[in-house]
Amino acid sequence: MADTVTVALMGIGGYGEAYVSALLDENQGKRCRIVGAVDPEPSRSSRLADLERLGIPTYSSLDLFFRESNADLAVISSPIQLHAEHVEEALIHGCHVLVEKPAAASTKDVDRMIATRDRMERFVAVGYQWSFAGSILRLKNDILGGMYGAPIRAKSITLWPRTDSYYERSEWAGRVHDTAGRPILDSPANNAMAHFLHNLLFLLGDSLDRAAEPKAVDARLARANDIETFDTIAAKVRTTNDVDLLFYASHAINDSEVVEPRFSLEFEDAVIEFHGEEHPMTARFKDGLTIEYQSPNASVHTRKLWACVNAIAGDGPLPCVLETARPQVRCIEMIHGKGGKGNGEGGKVHDFPQEKVQVSDTPEGQLRWVKGLAETLEGAYERGELRGY
Numbered sequence: 001m002a003d004t005v006t007v008a009l010m011g012i013g014g015y016g017e018a019y020v021s022a023l024l025d026e027n028q029g030k031r032c033r034i035v036g037a038v039d040p041e042p043s044r045s046s047r048l049a050d051l052e053r054l055g056i057p058t059y060s061s062l063d064l065f066f067r068e069s070n071a072d073l074a075v076i077s078s079p080i081q082l083h084a085e086h087v088e089e090a091l092i093h094g095c096h097v098l099v100e101k102p103a104a105a106s107t108k109d110v111d112r113m114i115a116t117r118d119r120m121e122r123f124v125a126v127g128y129q130w131s132f133a134g135s136i137l138r139l140k141n142d143i144l145g146g147m148y149g150a151p152i153r154a155k156s157i158t159l160w161p162r163t164d165s166y167y168e169r170s171e172w173a174g175r176v177h178d179t180a181g182r183p184i185l186d187s188p189a190n191n192a193m194a195h196f197l198h199n200l201l202f203l204l205g206d207s208l209d210r211a212a213e214p215k216a217v218d219a220r221l222a223r224a225n226d227i228e229t230f231d232t233i234a235a236k237v238r239t240t241n242d243v244d245l246l247f248y249a250s251h252a253i254n255d256s257e258v259v260e261p262r263f264s265l266e267f268e269d270a271v272i273e274f275h276g277e278e279h280p281m282t283a284r285f286k287d288g289l290t291i292e293y294q295s296p297n298a299s300v301h302t303r304k305l306w307a308c309v310n311a312i313a314g315d316g317p318l319p320c321v322l323e324t325a326r327p328q329v330r331c332i333e334m335i336h337g338k339g340g341k342g343n344g345e346g347g348k349v350h351d352f353p354q355e356k357v358q359v360s361d362t363p364e365g366q367l368r369w370v371k372g373l374a375e376t377l378e379g380a381y382e383r384g385e386l387r388g389y
Contacts, residue, residue, distance in 0.1 A: 005309050006035045008071035008095065010062060010086055012051070013044035014169075015100060016077030020047040022302040024054075031309055032073075036065045062086055066093045072312055075305065076100060079172050080190070081182040084109035087124060088116045097124045098308045101194050103325035105183040107333060110326045117322065124322050125308050128198050131320035132307050133299035139272070139281060140203055142291075148283065149268025151204050155246035156196045157381040158188075159259035159374055162251035165365035167227055174227030176336075187229045188249040190332045196261050198328040200237075200245045202320070203265060209319050211327045212239040217334040220388045221349045224252035224357045224368040230349045232370070234377065236386045237331055246384060248377045250370075252352070255362065257374035262381075352389065 012020050020037070023029040024047065034051070037058045042048050051058065059065040062074075066089070074090035076083060076099040084104045090097050091113075103126045104110050117124050130136050142148070167173045175184045189197055201211035219235035232250035239245065260276035270285040280292040310316050337347030352370050360367045373389065380387050 005032045005073055005312055006071045007032050008036045008038065008062075008065060008069070008074045008090070009034060009077070010038045010074060010090075011077030011100075012037045012039045012042060012047065012058075014077065016075075017045050017047055018301060019075050019077065019305060020045065020051065022305055024050055026302060028306045028309070035071050036069050038062050038065050062089050071095055073098065073308055079170065079184070080105050080186060081172060081178050081184045084113055087113050091116045091120045091122050091124070094120065094122070096122045096308065096312055098127060098305060099124060100127045101198065101325065102126075102190055102329055102332070103322055104329060105185055105190075107326060107330050110322055110329055114322050123308075123311060123318060125304065125311070125318045126320050126322060126325040127304050128195055128202070128320050128325065129299070129301045129304055130195055130199050130296045131202050131324065132304040133296040134303075135281065135294040135299065136199070136203070136296045137208070137319060139293050140205075140208060143203060143265075143267075144206075144208065148270045148272065151241075151243045152266045152268065153244045153246070153384065154200045154204065154263065154265045155248075155381060155384060156200055156261065156263040157248040157259055157377060158193045158196050158261045159248075159250050159253045159257060159377065160188075160192060161253050161255050161258065161367055161369065162192070162231070163362055163365035163367045164225070166251070167225055168365075174225065174229050174231075176228045185229065185332050185336055187233065187332075188231060188251055189233050189235070189247065189335060192251070193249040193261075194328060196249070196263065197247050197331060198325065200247065200263065200265075201239075201327045201331070202324065204239065204241075204243060204245075205324070209317065209321055209324050211324050212241065212243065212245075213327050214238070214331045214334060215240045215242075217331060218386060219335045219347075220386065221335070221347070222252075222352055222389050223349055224352045224370050232352075232373065232377075232389070233335070234380060234386055234388075235331075235335060246381070246386060248381050250373060250377060252357075252368060252370045253374045254358070254360065254369045255367065257369075259374070259378065350389070
C-alpha cells in the first residue's frame, strides 16, 4: 500500500455522513487522512463534533478548500445538479474522485466530466454500491463468460414510502430544475431507486466496467405528492442490443406495502432472480441446476470508497466509472422526453385521482399513498408487463 491517502469530503450531511463514519470508524479508514470537510451547512452532520475534535477544518465551498489545501481523493456527495461542477473542480486541482449517484443530471455534463478526467489523467468512480459488491461482480463475470447464454429480458421493482419531510428536506427534492436553471430531474428513478435501474443496465453491459445503452424508453409517470417530477414510474427500456428492461418504482405506497429491491434476469439457458434483502441471487437453469450468489446487500456500502483508495495505489480496476453510469443518465433524459426515442408522452406526469390518494400520519410526517398501487405494480412486475395506473 502506498502512503496514507488524503481525502476531502464534499457533503458531510445526508448520505455524505456515511463516508465520514466509514473514514472515522472502519478499520480501513486508518489508511486515510481527512484533510477537509466541505459543506455549506456542516451543522446538519451528526459527526461534525468528531471532525472538529480531530482538528479537521470545514469549508463552505470547494473553492475555499482548494485555496488552502488539496487531496488525493475527493468524495462528492453534493446535490445532483452540482455533481458535474464539483467533480470538474476537484479534477482540475489534481484529485481523483468518487461521486455519488447519479453521475450527473445530463449526459452533456457526464461527457464534459469525461473530457476533464482524461485531460487531467485522474479517475472518477460513481457510487453505485451494488456495482462494487463482490457477488454482483461475480455474477456479471459469469454473464460475460456466456454461462447463461444471451440475455432476453430483465425487470426490477422497489417500493419505498417517502413522507412530505423527504420532499421538504431540500430545495431541489422533486424538482426538474433548480432556481439557476440547472437540470436536476429528481425522482425515484434518479435518486433513491437509481441504483436498481442502473443495476439492470450494469449487469447487461458488454464488459465489466460498461453498462447496456438505452435505445428507446416507454415510461408511465405519476405522482401523489405536490412535486414537479414524479413519485411513481413504470418504464420499459429497450437496449441497443434489443433487450427489454422493465423498471417499477414508487414512493407513493403505504408503510405496510414496502417492497425491497428485487430483480429478475432472463437468459437463453437460465433465469436469475433476487427476492430482496439478504436472500441470495439464484440462477435456475432449464435442466433444474441452480447456482447461488450472495445477496448484494451483504456487501458493505463503503466498499466503493475502499476500492477508490486501492485504485490510487494502483491496486485493482474500478468497475463503475463515468462511462458505466452514463446509460442511467441517458435513460432519465429519455424518460423526461429529452431527445432520442423517449416516452411517447414527452415526459408527461399524471396526477393520481384524488379519490385514490390516502394521507397517513407517521413519525416522519404525512405520507401520501395510493390505494391499490402497490398491488398493481407488483402484479405488473410478476407478469412482466408495462401498464398505466
